[in-house]
Amino acid sequence: MAMSGPDNANPTPERPAMIDWPARFRLLADTTNDPRLKRFYETGCVTPDTALADTPLVALDFETTGLDPNRHSIVSVGLIPLDTRRIRCNAAQHWVVRPPLPLHQSSVTIHGITHTDIDQAPDLTEVLDELLDALAGKVVVVHHRGIERPFLDVALRWRLKEGIEFPVIDTMAIEADVHPNRQPTWFGRLRGQEPLSIRLGDSRLRYGLPHYPPHHALTDALASAELLQAQIQHHFSPDTPVGQLWY
Amino acid sequence: MQAELIEIRNHLSQYEPFDGLPEATLDKIVNQVEIAYFRAGSTILELDQPSTDLNFIRSGAVEIFRRSGELYNRLTEGDIFGQFGLMMNKTVRFPAKALEDTLIYCIPAALFQELWETEESFADFVEIEDRTRLRTAVARQSKSGNLMNAKITRLISRPPVMAPSCVRLQEAARIMTEQGVSALLLMDESGDPPQMAGIITDRDLRTRALTEALPSETPVSDIMSTGLITIRSEAFIFEAMLMMLHNNVHHLPVVDPKGQPRGIIGLSDIVKYESQSTLFVVSNIFRQSDVSGLKEVSRDVRDSFIRMVSEDANSHMIGSAMAGIGRSFCQRLLELGEEALGPPPIPYCFMALGSMARDEQLVVTDQDNAMVLDDRFDPVQHDDYFKALAKFVSDGLAACGYSYCTGDIMATNTKWRQPLSVWKDYFTDWIENPKAQALLNSNIFFDLEGIHGDTAYTEELKTLVAEKAMKSQRFLALMARNALNRTPPLGFFRTFVMEQDGKQNNTINLKRRGTAPLSDLIRVHALACGSRAQNSFERLRAIADTKLLPEGSVENLRDALEFIAIVRIRHQSLAIEAGNAPDNSVRPEDLSPFERRNLKDAFQILSSGQKFLRYRYHAPAGRNVS
Structure with a gap:
């Protein structure tokens, strides 16, 4: 989600209490009332000590009408599966979905998704089967975890009367971790130094990744998939346990 | 549903061999691409590992190595690699390493196979080995161009005007005037069929008969040019042009496969056909009566060069044409020099060296030449003449844009203005007692061509x-x-x-x-x-x-x-x-x-x-x- 202002949020890495995701999935599978979510949780989740190389991953990006999941809606979804070696375009997916709330002109300009596109688009519920199938059994990769997981959670609470939980790897948080001192020093500020940006596009440049125009859900998903591959090669290894990176 | 991977599609479509593919095929490729990131210094393909993909570089740089580990190529954005392994025995033939952080689009082997079999332009691009590709490139370049494609038969307007070689000068001149031709083919009637014995042209009548005031009763065989240079009737116009340029003749008898004359083409026929041709420049050179006139003509040389390039002439043709022009300048300067200084006291040959001798001259060139004199040469008696002639030619060439040779390989240098016997000694010494440094300096003499005088x-x-x-x-x-x-x-x-x-x-x-x-x-x-x-x-x-x-x-x-x-x-x-x-x-x-x-x-x-x-x-x- 590239339109958010992650720099302002300044996400200093604060590790929440480690969630035991496989156990959580088993519990949720037993307690959910929705058959689709039940299937999703029953597919399971890798254990935290699984090597990244053995972890099925899927990069996910939403374009939304704003930043607040309680006031704004999802307008498009892009996803692309990957592992540490390859990103697989043959399983890439992209949907435009109809937001329950009216579309603001300002967000039209950002996503290029028009009222006409939206009018013909299905509601998220109609693509939910496919979306959950694509995510099931995989660890989700996002750039800035404040968007996709909360938005999907809220969207499902509205529609299914219950939310969704799953682990995510946050490529922006990884950038924040490897660049803990992003603010220029007092002296640096004097000399006009800018704080180091951990936005998707700026982060990609540091790894020699090409520039992609932002604000297309699938392109952004692809962009974070590539970024994660680059981060793993530069800062981790295929043997790094997934539990070290997920939230 | 097909997802729109616009970024990948747009990028691929800019580069060969993807740029020529139909939209639907491109979509199919995009939807099967796998993407892989390689950190600088990491191995992308290892020798003899199974070939699984065709690799397209999206960003970064890759080094390709030979089996021996020797650097083979360095590739960057838009380049592909791995195709030879896919086409041969499905193992990697050229290992690859990321030189910079690199993003690769991998096209799976099965899809590669399909594209290779069904898309001609794709197959052409990937399958040709380096050398074949060069051949195709060379062939593709020398196409078109009027001069390049047209056959000389197009220029033959009438059968050749012929006369027995025993006719007298006056009779020959009468026939040429009546028939309105500038060249007369002379036949040896004793053979059956009669054989071509020689040719006489307007120019011969002027320069050989009139200036020497020969009696009109003189047999034409006394002044005709023998050892005829002829051209096959199926030849191209440009071949005729090169032949004229190389041999400094202005008329070529055209012969059929049996060797019988079918016509004569003149320099003016070609000039008429291609009014901007090199021969136009050449014919102009021979019309000039002084160095300043030649200097004027030399301005046209570059136009003629540009024109040949724009007509897709090949390098052989352009090199020969430019050498022909260069020679013509030398020849005309020598003629003018001889007019000014009088006829040479002993026979000599003016020798072109290097690129002019090789017929590989271009527009930026200096003069490399020498004089081979008759063995009767006596420096005291004769050298003033040849020294003056050499200087006249050399200065004239410099005025026409052929700069002086920095290595002083010019006929103005006494060392390179010597009788035949000395030249024979030079060459014998170079060949039989070779020394590396001396040969480096004399290399140029091993491309030699007599262009004026006694060749x-x-x-x-x-x-x-x-x-x-x-x-x-x-x-x-x-x-x-x-x-x-x-x-x-x-x-x-x-x-x-x-x-x-x-x-x-x-x-x-x-x-x-x-x-x-x-x-x-x-x-x-x-x-x-x-x-x-x-x-x-x-x-x-x-x-x-x-x-x-x-x-x-x-x-x-x-x-x-x-x-x-x-x-x-x-x-x-x-x-x-x-x-x-x-x-x-x-x-x-x-x-x-x-x-x-x-x-x-x-x-x-x-x-x-x-x-x-x-x-x-x-x-x-x-x-x-x-």
């Missing part, structure tokens, strides 16, 4: 060289060593020229690093097989007739020479059109991807040609000058 002298020298050179192993070894002094680069990388050791430069001198070492190499083989040819392409034909080179090598060398030469020519032509001084130095960013790729292939051919040369002639290790 029998230069023919004798050619015979001497042809006979002696092939017998002197030490001479060939040292010539081979000298031919290895200048080497080609490995190829290009981004805006750089990449050297064999991976070092990068901003420009490349296409003469020093390409055409010159190629002609050097070809000269050594030609000398070794006793060829008398001087032109590199003709030398290659002579070499092909022997078993001197491995199969296919001659064709590869020919393609390499043609391609490098034509890029060099085009580069000069563009410079002239842009109002800049033409030179041989090219920046990689001024080359098209097509040129870069094929130049790399050509350099590779030159490089292996040099390796073979070293091995074949046991060349001692030489110095290496880039």
